[in-house]
Amino acid sequence: MDRPGAVAELRTALTRFLGEHAGTVDRWCVALSGGADSLALTAVAAAVKPTTALIVDHGLQPGSATVADTARAQAIELGCVAAQVLRVDVGTVGGPEAAARSARYHALERARAGTPVLLAHTLDDQAETVLLGLGRGSGARSIAGMRPHDPPWYRPLLRVRRDRTRQACAELGLTPWQDPHNTDPRYTRVRLRTEALPLLEDILGGGVAEALARTAAALREDTDTLDAMAAEVLAGTGPDLPVAVLTPLPAAVRRRVIRGWLLAGGACGLTDQQIRAVDALVTAWRGQGGVAVPSAGAGERLFAGRRGPALVQYREPV
Template sequence: MERRPSLDAATAAIRHDVRRMLQQPVPSAPAGIGRVLVGVSGGADSLALAAAVAHVAPRLDIAWGTLTVDHGLQQGSAAVARRTQAEMLALGASFAHVRRVEVGDAGGPEAAARRARYAALEGERVATQSDLILLAHTMDDQAETVLLGLARGSGAASLRGMRPLAGRLGRPLLGLRRETTRASCRAQGIDSWDDPQNHDASFARVRVRDRVLPVLERELGPGIVAALARTADLLAEDAVVLDALAVDRLNACEPGALPVEMLRGLPAGLATRVVKGMLERATGRAPARRHVLETLRLATEWHGQGPLDVPGGRVWRAEGEVRACARAH
């Protein structure tokens, strides 16, 4: 009997984590996952993910397809997208689509490209009736996200990084290093595309990846990537509890109104979440940290301040409450 070739460790690890995600309960698909959409750029991470999905999904009776987003930011991007599309069809994808997007400039090129990409993925998910979008972010991406958040002075909401499952987004590779996806591609003979923007030092994430993390590894010892990812997980655990407590307090109040005495009696980390939630519900906009703190001061440092303008609305104090409403158009 002919002996089957042994499976390399990298590919086995990726398949294991993909299978685990596809078999776990997903709130957005209570009847079970029937179809997944894989975001594929042509890079090693997403190609390794797609190859694992191609192996695992049919064995779980799950259909799968892919979307390649062409941001049109560099020469040859359309050709890369077409090549990736052909590779996905050869892997057995039930569909392999390409969407060209227009990237604006609001918030900087990285943020604008990200918004366009996620909008395209969600549009494709709806169009293909997919239950889950799978993305190929790795532990290295998570570590970079945490460092960027620290540099911005962000709170737990940002420092907890990306979650393995967030709504209809699944990230099965967050527990694996980037070197694992590259090793898997080499073992399977998969040729990946190296995006030139991944080496463009004008992007903060590239500088973190190529300059900051290597220095931390050298000066603090190996394991810094895993440590940063672990920090994100620990913060996420705490944030889930605090967010739930904030929602409970918010739901117990009248819409757009928070009792001053209630706010004064809350720990700061909970009070800011309650205020942030009220502002988001009242205005439909996410407030900046300074707007949250200014609103909270109407309760904790009251000395007759007048109404405050916040993004999309206004807040004021009246009859023992901090109140908020949307701005009239």
């Protein structure tokens, strides 16, 4: 039997996703860059529900305003009820990729007006994310990849290969924008896409991207279970974290309790190494000082330390 057309495949993926995760949604936004993935998603989304396209102009390349305006016009032609260009200033924290991503998500959050946002991440994007997590040794949470449903963010194409979105654009007669950043080897994700993954596919005989995506799904199930156990423990504590509560817990649950406690206290951008350092205040207590953890507070640093029978958080000026 012939394989169905790419547009039909994307429509099926969106309909299935709608049934699994978004059955009560009556309208949505779609994050549109003008590239093949988001353009194809916009086309099928606009045919299903009232859709507003949100186009983020990062202003990082010459002509970015023209690219954004073209994407806006394409969205209207595809049947979107509205299309809005969001111009942002990209900072430098975390490097260019992380800074652009942070600016983009903040802009989408402000503009979505309480509605869900469809993101056009594909199975290939998921595989790259898992590889990045493996390479950085940042723990199971990172290797578990992107969630299909992480309100307000919805990713209905995580089971669809990237080449199918390009084929869908061709079937629809759409001309997607070719982002030069997607072929720039200065970016880690580009080298994974163009060098590492093709090499792994060759060595292992194909199917690597799908296998990495399946690994992410399995790890998410495990992570969700452990997170739920940790949340139950954390709900029974106060601002200080009793060591007697933490000590009997399995290591995976204990570190999740610590992570949730730190986040509740204002920490952000935590790494596995930092969480393990705080965990050592419980498991390898030798009178050591507090552990500095990143936080959004300006002019001061957040610490986790041990004071007698409990872990406490405190801040000190920079």
